[in-house]
Amino acid sequence: MESILKVSDLNKSYGNFSLSNVSFSLPEGCITGFIGVNGAGKTTTLRTILELTNRTSGHIEFFGLDMQSHEQEIKNRIGVVLDDGHFYEELSLAEMKSIIAPAYTSWCEQDFKNYLERFSLNPKQKINTLSKGMKMKYALALALSHKAELLIMDEPTSGLDPLIRSQLLTILTDYMNSGGKGVFFSTHITSDLDKIADMLIMIDNGHIVFQEEKDTLLDYYRIVKGDVRYLNAETRKLFLSTTETAFGFSGVTKKISEVQRLIPDVVVERPTIEDIMLGSIEGGKK
Amino acid sequence: MKILISNASDSPLYEQIKEQIKDAILKEELKEGDALPSIRAFANDLKVSVLTIRRVYEELEQEGFVTSQVGIGTFVSTSNLDLLRDSKRRLVEQKMLDMIQTAKSLNISKDELNSMMDILYEED
């Protein structure tokens, strides 16, 4: 399986924040979620791979092509949705489109019209009259109307209500079903990813924490709840993180059989992506 | 074909799916030449990742239950069926041997064992 995006040892420094040796690859045919808390480095990473900000060092490859030498060709094959639109708000949807469309060699006006209709958007409307959700849909319409092979999105769902978020997920599924080769989107709303992601990459403090298939992640981690009495130096090591109250403890672990051997009477549940993410952050701080 | 995935089970998702497909083939719910759903459609319906289904199909192919043709699809292949049925039977035999050994060590007679089995078999 080919990688549609391969990032190797990306480094970027800003003032007091830096990306350190960020490396990951997106397999073809997958929806990959890029998770992390605010400030973890998701947006910085996305900006850097799109050459919007300069990297200190590192290698970026799309579709097997080096980004530095094939920038235009690559950008032609990628659809981009940046958080909050990034439009000239006083223009109408049609006018903004007339600026973006000519940049792409495979622009398909019919696809665009179909998306506008599907999203109930009026091309003559001014962009600043759209709600946040409609702006995101418009951004998607623009990104998906030039036969893009890879769709990259930066926090597309933040600030949107559950209905629109679920509509977005449907659109992404349709996109993958009709020739899309991959979706890469960053978010801190992990519940969306529980449903739709195939692969997950987590970043924290500028470092990649893990890259795993979503189902594998959910298969091997467990949430364990039990009596605080049994938490000691040895048992604590088995958990990524624990929370303790007067009534018991709860923790995320990858070593469920060990836990069950050492601690009796525990309740075991499958975690959500959010549980794993939160556990991985605190684990990093230990 | 019925595939039910349990979130409460300890077994990994891909294994659950794989075993249930194998069972369907063994029980002849799926016959030689039947097409399995496309990876993406299957993943969508079961609400699992495409990578998981990909792994299921790959392992099923390795184990001889299906064959896949690039661009066309994945199809049931029963050529290895007897071998596999045999190995499943052997699994049951092995479990029975374990059961008999335990029963003997607890002094449970063959008749008692048989009546226990009658009751438990009905429970499903």
Add this chain to the structure above:
Amino acid sequence: MLIHLVRKDFLIVKKYVLLMLAVCVFIPPFMMWRIDDATYVGSMSFILAAIFSVFLLLRYVSFKENQYAKASTLLCATPYPRKLLVLSKYVFGLLIYGACCLIFWAETLLFPVLGGFHIELSAVMFLVVALFLGIYLPVQYKLGYETTKFASFIIIMASPFIVPQLLKMQGGANWYPLIALSPSILSAGAILIGVIVLAVSAGISVKMYCKADLS
């Protein structure tokens, strides 16, 4: 591609462009009304119209780009090369100047008192416009919109003090060799210098923008 980016610049300042064109149209008649000395009417109205329209429109386009700074970021995520995003501003400025020349030329046909269209004056004004674009745009790419705005404000406020100083200093300089040159050489020279200034300035601006980290 460049054409679409230039069109973009016009799109984001649509209403202002129409306003400025109207101003270009009305300055000559206005000057004819206000100035009795016919020798200067033509040149004064042309100079004023050119400076007004180019200066103000460029400022306004920069204002809009700054207001919607994220839009250029999105454009950089498309296949549009950053180089063209920069060049479109220069082309924009020059097109405005061109429109100004055209309007003025049309008016000279209507109003003989304006004294016909002076190629020499338009060449010198081209140099002036080139100098303005050549300094304003790189400074803005380097320092950003707000700082540049502040700096130009300071300069404009200080001009009543600076200009007389400059005039005094050049009082001793020898302008005769220049004036003795034939008008066509003067015009060609002005245009040539203008083009060089623009080319150098564009090179600098492109270099700066290509290295910039976008928000």
